[in-house]
Amino acid sequence: MQRRNSRWLIxxxxxxxxxxxxxxxxxxxxxxxxAAPADGELTSDSSKGLTVLIxxxxxxxxxxxxxxxxxxxxxxxxxxxxxxxxxxxxxxxxGFAAQKPADVFYLSTDxxxxxxxxGSLLAYGDQLANKDDFYxxxxxxxxxDGDFYCAPKDFSTxxxxxxxxxxxxxxxxxxxxxxxxxQLAAVSKTLTTPEHVGLAIGGEYARIGAFMAQAGxxxxxxxxxxxxxxxxxxVAGLDYAQTLLNDGVMxxxxxxxxxxxxxxxxxxxxxxxxxxxxxxxxxxxxxxDVKYTVAELPAGPEGKGTLQFTNCxxxxxxxxxxxxxLDLVEQLTSKDAQLxxxxxxxxxxxxxxxxxxxxxxxxxxxxxxxxxxxxxxxxNVKGAADVVSDLNAQLESLKTGxxxxxxxxxxxxxxxxxx
Amino acid sequence: MTTPSRTSRRSGIRGGEAASGWLFTxxxxxxxxxxxxxxxxxxxxxxxxxxxxxxxxxxGTVSFVGMDNYSALLGGGxxxxxDFGTALRNNAWxxxxxxxxxxxxxxxxxxxxxxxxxxxxGFFRTAFYFPSVTSSVAITVLWLFLFSSTGAVNKLLSFIGxxxxxxxxxxxxxxxxxxxxFGVTTGPAALTGNSFLGISFWEWLAGPSVAMSAFxxxxxxxxxxxxxxLFIAALQNLSGDVVEAAMMDGANGWQRFWRVTLxxxxxxxxxxxxxGLIGAWQVxxxxxxxxxxxxxxxxxxxxxxxxxxxxxxQAWGQGAAIAFILxxxxxxxxLFQRWLLAERKVSARRMRLYVxxxxxxxxx
Numbered sequence: 059m060q061r062r063n064s065r066w067l068i069x070x071x072x073x074x075x076x077x078x079x080x081x082x083x084x085x086x087x088x089x090x091x092x093a094a095p096a097d098g099e100l101t102s103d104s105s106k107g108l109t110v111l112i113x114x115x116x117x118x119x120x121x122x123x124x125x126x127x128x129x130x131x132x133x134x135x136x137x138x139x140x141x142x143x144x145x146x147x148x149x150x151x152x153g154f155a156a157q158k159p160a161d162v163f164y165l166s167t168d169x170x171x172x173x174x175x176x177g178s179l180l181a182y183g184d185q186l187a188n189k190d191d192f193y194x195x196x197x198x199x200x201x202x203d204g205d206f207y208c209a210p211k212d213f214s215t216x217x218x219x220x221x222x223x224x225x226x227x228x229x230x231x232x233x234x235x236x237x238x239x240x241q242l243a244a245v246s247k248t249l250t251t252p253e254h255v256g257l258a259i260g261g262e263y264a265r266i267g268a269f270m271a272q273a274g275x276x277x278x279x280x281x282x283x284x285x286x287x288x289x290x291x292x293v294a295g296l297d298y299a300q301t302l303l304n305d306g307v308m309x310x311x312x313x314x315x316x317x318x319x320x321x322x323x324x325x326x327x328x329x330x331x332x333x334x335x336x337x338x339x340x341x342x343x344x345x346x347d348v349k350y351t352v353a354e355l356p357a358g359p360e361g362k363g364t365l366q367f368t369n370c371x372x373x374x375x376x377x378x379x380x381x382x383x384l385d386l387v388e389q390l391t392s393k394d395a396q397l398x399x400x401x402x403x404x405x406x407x408x409x410x411x412x413x414x415x416x417x418x419x420x421x422x423x424x425x426x427x428x429x430x431x432x433x434x435x436x437x438n439v440k441g442a443a444d445v446v447s448d449l450n451a452q453l454e455s456l457k458t459g460x461x462x463x464x465x466x467x468x469x470x471x472x473x474x475x476x477x
Numbered sequence: 478m479t480t481p482s483r484t485s486r487r488s489g490i491r492g493g494e495a496a497s498g499w500l501f502t503x504x505x506x507x508x509x510x511x512x513x514x515x516x517x518x519x520x521x522x523x524x525x526x527x528x529x530x531x532x533x534x535x536x537g538t539v540s541f542v543g544m545d546n547y548s549a550l551l552g553g554g555x556x557x558x559x560d561f562g563t564a565l566r567n568n569a570w571x572x573x574x575x576x577x578x579x580x581x582x583x584x585x586x587x588x589x590x591x592x593x594x595x596x597x598x599g600f601f602r603t604a605f606y607f608p609s610v611t612s613s614v615a616i617t618v619l620w621l622f623l624f625s626s627t628g629a630v631n632k633l634l635s636f637i638g639x640x641x642x643x644x645x646x647x648x649x650x651x652x653x654x655x656x657x658x659f660g661v662t663t664g665p666a667a668l669t670g671n672s673f674l675g676i677s678f679w680e681w682l683a684g685p686s687v688a689m690s691a692f693x694x695x696x697x698x699x700x701x702x703x704x705x706x707l708f709i710a711a712l713q714n715l716s717g718d719v720v721e722a723a724m725m726d727g728a729n730g731w732q733r734f735w736r737v738t739l740x741x742x743x744x745x746x747x748x749x750x751x752x753g754l755i756g757a758w759q760v761x762x763x764x765x766x767x768x769x770x771x772x773x774x775x776x777x778x779x780x781x782x783x784x785x786x787x788x789x790x791q792a793w794g795q796g797a798a799i800a801f802i803l804x805x806x807x808x809x810x811x812l813f814q815r816w817l818l819a820e821r822k823v824s825a826r827r828m829r830l831y832v833x834x835x836x837x838x839x840x841x
Contacts, residue, residue, distance in 0.1 A: 148788045154531045172791030176529035312646035312772070315626035444556055444790055451773040454648055471556045 107137030111160035113146035165372035171440035212405035214334035215429030246307035258328030261310035270295030272358025285472035296461035366433035524797035562674025587708030648773030650683025686775030
């Protein structure tokens with residue numbers, strides 16, 4: 059009995075000590091709020107160098123960003139250091155929680171709303187000198203609650219990738235490149251043999267969503283203010299994808315033993331795939347012998363449609379030198395810098411003034427950039443990532459599922475986010 | 478236990494013992510307090526607050542929201558509840574299969590390598606223990622290769638004419654698949670119509686998905702070695718005379734194991750089951766490095782969901798709430814298991830085996 063009492067006392071003692079320490083933390087200086095400057099004014103503590111946190115796709119990208127940041131640093135006289143994150147979201151979250159975030163960082167569309175709503179981000183978009191040069195659809199992707207938060211870094215669209223050898227083997231010519239849904243189904247059927255399937259794509263919204271866009275649907279409207287997941291267009295898009303799957307002319311990459319569409323395509327398990335321009339890097343390094351061409355995705359009942367993916371350069375609200383950070387971002391999104399990035403590791407420039415140069419430098423990939431005119435963004439409301447991953451989980455069994463029911467549940471989940 | 482020990486602790490030559498006891502344990506208490514107790518209490522606060530991940534959770538802008546985070550998970554009716562239910566379902570099947578199988582397998586291996594007549598005991602002990610010392614990340618990568626659609630496991634299966642599944646991409650539940658063989662594709666309305674935590678009872682009864690089954694095999698493979706070691710230590714501590722006595726009484730090998738050896742292993746069994754339960758409810762690194770919850774959320778576990786909710790979705794309070802619900806689940810399971818294995822008086826039915834029943838009409 060006595061022993062139990064003393065044990066209880068120790069426990070209680072520890073709890074009290076813990077609670078006291080906690081309350082000390084609360085009122086103490088260690089974790090306290092830092093004073094923010096008045097609205098619209100940028101901090102400019104030039105004694106501090108800038109830190110740039112990136113999630114790199116590989117050595118080429120790291121070297122390229124390093125070179126660009128170094129060049130800016132020499133010009134401006136402000137020190138800047140690039141670090142490569144192993145898990146960007148986690149490292150950003152840690153930085154914000156400790157109020158010691160990187161000054162400038164890569165930011166994805168689905169992370170924007172979370173950080174914007176808790177005040178971690180500086181909404182500097184309107185102060186950019188080259189603000190009007192960005193593609194309007196990209197600006198929409200980084201607009202949250204009416205504020206243009208950050209400069210689009212670059213972007214990608216989905217298009218149709220065709221294996222030219224298999225295409226010729228099946229007796230098809232350039233004239234057969236599909237421009238309508240019916241034609242896509244027809245060439246897919248022609249290309250499907252026991253060795254490979256006509257079309258293989260990743261079984262997720264980020265690919266199948268292109269069909270929804272072609273039928274006039276998407277998960278949300280362009281301004282991300284209204285859920286349109288179960289609109290007639292969205293349902294028609296899914297129905298079409300389902301038909302292709304059930305006819306055996308389209309497969310998910312995972313069903314035929316590939317991690318993603320690019321792998322299925324590279325291993326020649328499929329004659330066509332739908333991917334973004336990142337596939338060019340993978341083809342060059344992993345499957346250099348496979349010849350391919352890029353065509354625009356066929357138009358659906360509501361015209362052409364594709365999805366776009368983009369990242370932006372975020373600036374932390376807690377950065378002590380926002381003015382320098384803004385200057386760095388302007389430099390990094392300038393025409394010259396973006397064209398150099400594109401040459402060194404392949405993304406498409408986010409500004410319209412670089413389009414012509416990019417097209418003449420990459421004549422085979424023009425279709426990707428043409429997509430910018432009609433591409434739809436992916437939802438960027440807070441919590442949308444969860445809803446999309448739930449949708450992806452359901453899309454895995456689209457073959458046997460009910461398109462309307464799947465999208466109804468997504469609609470319900472998105473509406474819950476908008477309340 | 479009470480009065481005598483107390484007086485002896487206070488009196489004379491042993492008077493300073495308590496003080497030095499505290500002195501020697503103080504560093505550990507301080508370390509545990511700083512790095513365990515306080516962070517846990519902070520997380521508990523976060524789970525009751527609307528902290529949004531910026532600055533201190535104790536800043537003036539953070540407010541107490543009561544059970545909001547918990548109720549969103551346990552009865553919100555939204556995606557959060559559904560995800561949490563799915564994660565619990567997945568992990569419950571994982572626990573249900575991993576814990577008994579790994580305990581039985583490790584006990585079996587321990588008995589096997591404990592036999593004095595076995596040649597090369599050292600080799601087998603090392604071989605069985607080896608998976609436990611390898612990093613779980615390395616094993617996960619190995620598993621992803623072995624269980625890929627064209628991997629070694631499916632090659633082996635093809636030799637016996639089985640067309641192996643596309644393991645890590647197959648979200649279908651094993652029990653549902655078995656039922657499908659018998660032509661049952663949808664459950665009765667009583668199961669599909671009613672739900673708990675946002676997913677229907679029919680889904681609760683789906684069984685582990687094919688992808689999760691691969692993880693279950695992996696958990697058994699990697700942890701059985703550790704627990705084997707515990708059982709070996711326990712087996713070597715048993716004195717031989719009890720077994721010899723049982724032999725003299727004519728018990729055969731099977732009876733000696735079930736009636737003599739196993740009951741003596743009860744404390745070790747408790748340790749193994751407790752560690753197994755805790756480990757199985759906290760499965761995280763395999764999921765993080767392997768499938769990240771896919772395919773079809775069937776390898777989502779509460780531990781991974783907690784991480785994802787907090788770091789990816791910026792719902793810190795909800796993430797912390799998941800962690801504490803998981804904590805309660807583990808404690809409840811451990812207590813239940815402790816109650817199950819508690820030493821009890823031998824039941825009357827069992828007693829009959831030991832007591833010689835007086836023959837009717839015998840000596841009075």
